[in-house]
Amino acid sequence: xxxxxxxxPGGGKGTQAKRLQDDYGLVQLSTGDMLRAxxxxxxxxGKKAKAVMAAGQLVSDEIVVGIISDRIRQSDAQRGFxxxxxxxxxxxxxxxDVMLGEQGLAIDAAIEVQVxxxxxxxxxxxxxxxxxxGAGYHDKFQRPKTDGRCDVCGGSEFTRRADDNAETVRSRxxxxxxxxxxxxxFYQKKGVLKVVDGTLPIAEVTQRLKDIVEGVSxx
Numbered sequence: 001x002x003x004x005x006x007x008x009p010g011g012g013k014g015t016q017a018k019r020l021q022d023d024y025g026l027v028q029l030s031t032g033d034m035l036r037a038x039x040x041x042x043x044x045x046g047k048k049a050k051a052v053m054a055a056g057q058l059v060s061d062e063i064v065v066g067i068i069s070d071r072i073r074q075s076d077a078q079r080g081f082x083x084x085x086x087x088x089x090x091x092x093x094x095x096x097d098v099m100l101g102e103q104g105l106a107i108d109a110a111i112e113v114q115v116x117x118x119x120x121x122x123x124x125x126x127x128x129x130x131x132x133x134g135a136g137y138h139d140k141f142q143r144p145k146t147d148g149r150c151d152v153c154g155g156s157e158f159t160r161r162a163d164d165n166a167e168t169v170r171s172r173x174x175x176x177x178x179x180x181x182x183x184x185x186f187y188q189k190k191g192v193l194k195v196v197d198g199t200l201p202i203a204e205v206t207q208r209l210k211d212i213v214e215g216v217s218x219x
Contacts, residue, residue: 001026001080001217002105004087006183007113009172010124011198012205016113017082019206024213027077031064031086038067045070065095069103080108088180093187108216110187111209115198117173124169131157 001024005013017028038046039053045066052059064086072081087093100106115123126139132155137144145151150158187193196208 001213002100002108003080003082003213004107004110004187005082005084005113006110006180006187007198008115008117008120008176010120010169011113011115012202013084013113015202016205016209017084020082020209020213023210025079027079027081029068029071029077029081029083029086031068034067034071035059035064038070043070061089061092061095064092065099068096069099072103072105087183090182090186093183107187107190107192109192109194109212110183110190111194111196111212112184113196113198113205117170119199120173121166121169124164125166127164128158128160130155131159 003020003026005017007013020026021028035049035053039050040046045063049059049063049067052063068083068086071077083096087096097106122140123138126141127136128139129136130150130153133150133153135150135152136142137158148156150156184193194212196205196212198205200208
Protein backbone atom coordinates (compact mmCIF):
# COMPACT_ATOMS: atom_id res chain seq x y z
CA UNK A 1 0.00 0.00 0.00
CA UNK A 2 1.58 3.25 -1.17
CA UNK A 3 -0.20 6.46 -0.20
CA UNK A 4 0.30 10.20 -0.56
CA UNK A 5 -1.44 12.59 1.84
CA UNK A 6 -2.17 15.98 0.33
CA UNK A 7 -3.60 19.07 1.95
CA UNK A 8 -2.71 22.47 3.37
CA PRO A 9 -0.23 23.02 6.21
CA GLY A 10 -2.03 22.56 9.52
CA GLY A 11 -4.69 20.39 7.92
CA GLY A 12 -4.01 17.39 10.16
CA LYS A 13 -2.08 15.20 7.71
CA GLY A 14 0.64 14.35 10.20
CA THR A 15 -1.84 13.21 12.84
CA GLN A 16 -3.73 11.07 10.36
CA ALA A 17 -0.58 9.57 8.84
CA LYS A 18 0.51 8.45 12.32
CA ARG A 19 -2.85 6.73 12.87
CA LEU A 20 -2.68 4.92 9.53
CA GLN A 21 0.87 3.89 10.30
CA ASP A 22 -0.21 2.37 13.60
CA ASP A 23 -3.31 0.65 12.18
CA TYR A 24 -1.84 -0.83 9.00
CA GLY A 25 1.89 -1.14 9.62
CA LEU A 26 2.70 1.47 7.00
CA VAL A 27 5.75 3.69 7.34
CA GLN A 28 5.20 7.44 7.49
CA LEU A 29 7.85 9.09 5.33
CA SER A 30 8.66 12.72 6.03
CA THR A 31 11.12 14.30 3.62
CA GLY A 32 12.75 16.27 6.45
CA ASP A 33 13.27 13.17 8.56
CA MET A 34 14.56 11.18 5.58
CA LEU A 35 17.03 13.91 4.63
CA ARG A 36 18.45 14.06 8.14
CA ALA A 37 18.68 10.26 8.33
CA UNK A 38 20.38 10.02 4.94
CA UNK A 39 22.95 12.65 5.91
CA UNK A 40 23.60 10.92 9.24
CA UNK A 41 24.01 7.52 7.56
CA UNK A 42 26.80 8.75 5.31
CA UNK A 43 25.24 7.06 2.27
CA UNK A 44 26.23 8.22 -1.20
CA UNK A 45 22.98 10.14 -1.66
CA GLY A 46 23.28 11.44 1.92
CA LYS A 47 26.71 12.89 1.15
CA LYS A 48 25.28 14.70 -1.88
CA ALA A 49 22.46 16.12 0.22
CA LYS A 50 24.89 17.21 2.95
CA ALA A 51 27.08 19.05 0.45
CA VAL A 52 24.12 20.91 -1.03
CA MET A 53 22.72 21.84 2.39
CA ALA A 54 26.16 22.95 3.61
CA ALA A 55 26.30 25.34 0.66
CA GLY A 56 22.99 26.83 1.77
CA GLN A 57 21.15 25.56 -1.29
CA LEU A 58 17.87 23.68 -1.66
CA VAL A 59 18.19 19.93 -2.12
CA SER A 60 17.21 19.02 -5.69
CA ASP A 61 14.20 16.88 -6.60
CA GLU A 62 16.64 14.27 -7.94
CA ILE A 63 18.35 13.93 -4.56
CA VAL A 64 15.06 13.81 -2.63
CA VAL A 65 13.66 11.13 -4.93
CA GLY A 66 16.91 9.20 -4.57
CA ILE A 67 16.59 9.33 -0.79
CA ILE A 68 12.98 8.13 -0.99
CA SER A 69 14.09 5.33 -3.31
CA ASP A 70 16.69 4.15 -0.80
CA ARG A 71 14.24 4.45 2.09
CA ILE A 72 11.40 2.41 0.57
CA ARG A 73 13.79 -0.46 -0.12
CA GLN A 74 14.31 -0.92 3.63
CA SER A 75 12.54 -3.86 5.25
CA ASP A 76 10.12 -1.83 7.38
CA ALA A 77 8.68 -0.17 4.26
CA GLN A 78 7.87 -3.42 2.44
CA ARG A 79 4.26 -3.41 3.65
CA GLY A 80 3.83 0.09 2.30
CA PHE A 81 4.37 3.74 3.10
CA UNK A 82 2.68 7.11 3.45
CA UNK A 83 4.32 10.16 1.90
CA UNK A 84 3.55 13.35 3.81
CA UNK A 85 5.04 16.57 2.45
CA UNK A 86 6.21 15.10 -0.86
CA UNK A 87 5.59 15.56 -3.73
CA UNK A 88 4.92 19.29 -3.56
CA UNK A 89 4.94 19.96 -7.30
CA UNK A 90 3.92 18.17 -10.48
CA UNK A 91 7.59 17.87 -11.48
CA UNK A 92 8.27 16.04 -8.20
CA UNK A 93 5.22 13.81 -8.75
CA UNK A 94 6.47 12.87 -12.21
CA UNK A 95 9.96 12.09 -10.88
CA UNK A 96 8.39 9.99 -8.10
CA ASP A 97 6.35 8.02 -10.66
CA VAL A 98 9.46 7.27 -12.71
CA MET A 99 11.37 6.07 -9.65
CA LEU A 100 8.52 3.85 -8.45
CA GLY A 101 8.00 2.48 -11.97
CA GLU A 102 11.63 1.40 -12.06
CA GLN A 103 10.89 -0.72 -8.98
CA GLY A 104 7.63 -2.07 -10.42
CA LEU A 105 5.59 0.04 -8.00
CA ALA A 106 2.94 2.77 -8.24
CA ILE A 107 0.97 5.08 -5.97
CA ASP A 108 -2.27 3.38 -4.85
CA ALA A 109 -4.04 6.53 -3.63
CA ALA A 110 -3.35 10.24 -3.33
CA ILE A 111 -5.68 11.50 -0.62
CA GLU A 112 -6.50 15.18 -0.25
CA VAL A 113 -7.52 16.22 3.26
CA GLN A 114 -9.63 19.30 2.48
CA VAL A 115 -9.71 22.14 5.00
CA UNK A 116 -10.76 25.75 4.19
CA UNK A 117 -8.06 28.40 4.49
CA UNK A 118 -9.84 30.35 7.24
CA UNK A 119 -10.05 27.27 9.44
CA UNK A 120 -6.35 26.56 8.86
CA UNK A 121 -5.51 30.11 10.00
CA UNK A 122 -7.68 29.63 13.09
CA UNK A 123 -6.12 26.26 13.90
CA UNK A 124 -2.50 27.37 13.58
CA UNK A 125 -2.67 30.83 15.13
CA UNK A 126 -4.44 29.42 18.20
CA UNK A 127 -1.75 26.84 19.04
CA UNK A 128 0.40 27.09 22.16
CA UNK A 129 2.51 24.67 24.21
CA UNK A 130 3.61 24.18 27.77
CA UNK A 131 7.13 25.60 28.10
CA UNK A 132 8.01 22.93 30.65
CA UNK A 133 6.82 19.63 29.14
CA GLY A 134 5.79 20.55 25.59
CA ALA A 135 2.13 19.53 25.90
CA GLY A 136 0.08 21.11 23.13
CA TYR A 137 -3.03 23.28 23.53
CA HIS A 138 -5.29 25.55 21.50
CA ASP A 139 -7.12 28.77 22.32
CA LYS A 140 -10.41 27.38 21.03
CA PHE A 141 -10.22 23.64 20.49
CA GLN A 142 -8.12 22.36 23.41
CA ARG A 143 -7.69 24.66 26.36
CA PRO A 144 -6.11 23.46 29.63
CA LYS A 145 -8.70 22.21 32.13
CA THR A 146 -7.55 24.99 34.44
CA ASP A 147 -6.63 28.24 32.71
CA GLY A 148 -2.94 29.03 32.98
CA ARG A 149 -1.94 25.57 34.23
CA CYS A 150 -0.73 22.61 32.15
CA ASP A 151 -2.86 19.48 32.51
CA VAL A 152 0.22 17.25 32.22
CA CYS A 153 2.89 18.78 34.44
CA GLY A 154 1.17 21.67 36.18
CA GLY A 155 3.47 24.22 34.57
CA SER A 156 2.28 27.80 34.27
CA GLU A 157 4.42 29.07 31.39
CA PHE A 158 3.29 28.66 27.78
CA THR A 159 4.88 29.52 24.47
CA ARG A 160 3.76 30.15 20.90
CA ARG A 161 5.81 29.65 17.76
CA ALA A 162 6.85 32.95 16.24
CA ASP A 163 5.67 31.86 12.78
CA ASP A 164 2.20 30.84 14.03
CA ASN A 165 0.76 34.21 13.03
CA ALA A 166 -1.96 34.96 10.48
CA GLU A 167 0.33 36.69 7.97
CA THR A 168 2.83 33.83 7.86
CA VAL A 169 0.12 31.18 7.72
CA ARG A 170 -1.63 32.92 4.81
CA SER A 171 1.70 33.17 3.00
CA ARG A 172 2.23 29.40 3.44
CA UNK A 173 -1.29 28.75 2.18
CA UNK A 174 -0.67 30.91 -0.89
CA UNK A 175 2.46 28.86 -1.62
CA UNK A 176 0.49 25.64 -1.16
CA UNK A 177 -2.24 26.70 -3.58
CA UNK A 178 0.29 27.90 -6.16
CA UNK A 179 2.64 24.91 -6.06
CA UNK A 180 0.83 21.91 -4.64
CA UNK A 181 -2.80 22.31 -5.71
CA UNK A 182 -1.91 21.37 -9.35
CA UNK A 183 -1.13 17.89 -8.00
CA UNK A 184 -4.87 17.30 -7.59
CA UNK A 185 -5.72 17.17 -11.31
CA PHE A 186 -2.47 15.26 -11.90
CA TYR A 187 -3.57 12.41 -9.63
CA GLN A 188 -7.20 12.71 -10.68
CA LYS A 189 -6.18 11.91 -14.27
CA LYS A 190 -4.43 8.81 -12.96
CA GLY A 191 -7.62 7.73 -11.21
CA VAL A 192 -6.04 7.58 -7.75
CA LEU A 193 -7.21 10.88 -6.22
CA LYS A 194 -9.46 10.57 -3.17
CA VAL A 195 -10.91 13.42 -1.09
CA VAL A 196 -11.68 13.54 2.65
CA ASP A 197 -13.39 16.37 4.53
CA GLY A 198 -10.73 17.49 7.01
CA THR A 199 -13.19 19.64 8.98
CA LEU A 200 -14.82 16.53 10.46
CA PRO A 201 -13.86 15.33 13.97
CA ILE A 202 -10.43 13.70 14.02
CA ALA A 203 -11.81 10.20 14.62
CA GLU A 204 -14.23 10.55 11.71
CA VAL A 205 -11.48 11.74 9.37
CA THR A 206 -9.48 8.68 10.42
CA GLN A 207 -12.40 6.40 9.61
CA ARG A 208 -12.87 7.97 6.16
CA LEU A 209 -9.17 7.41 5.47
CA LYS A 210 -9.37 3.82 6.65
CA ASP A 211 -12.35 3.23 4.35
CA ILE A 212 -10.24 4.46 1.42
CA VAL A 213 -7.23 2.36 2.40
CA GLU A 214 -9.31 -0.79 2.78
CA GLY A 215 -11.18 -0.10 -0.45
CA VAL A 216 -7.93 0.32 -2.37
CA SER A 217 -6.35 -2.78 -0.82
CA UNK A 218 -9.16 -5.09 -2.00
CA UNK A 219 -9.58 -3.57 -5.46
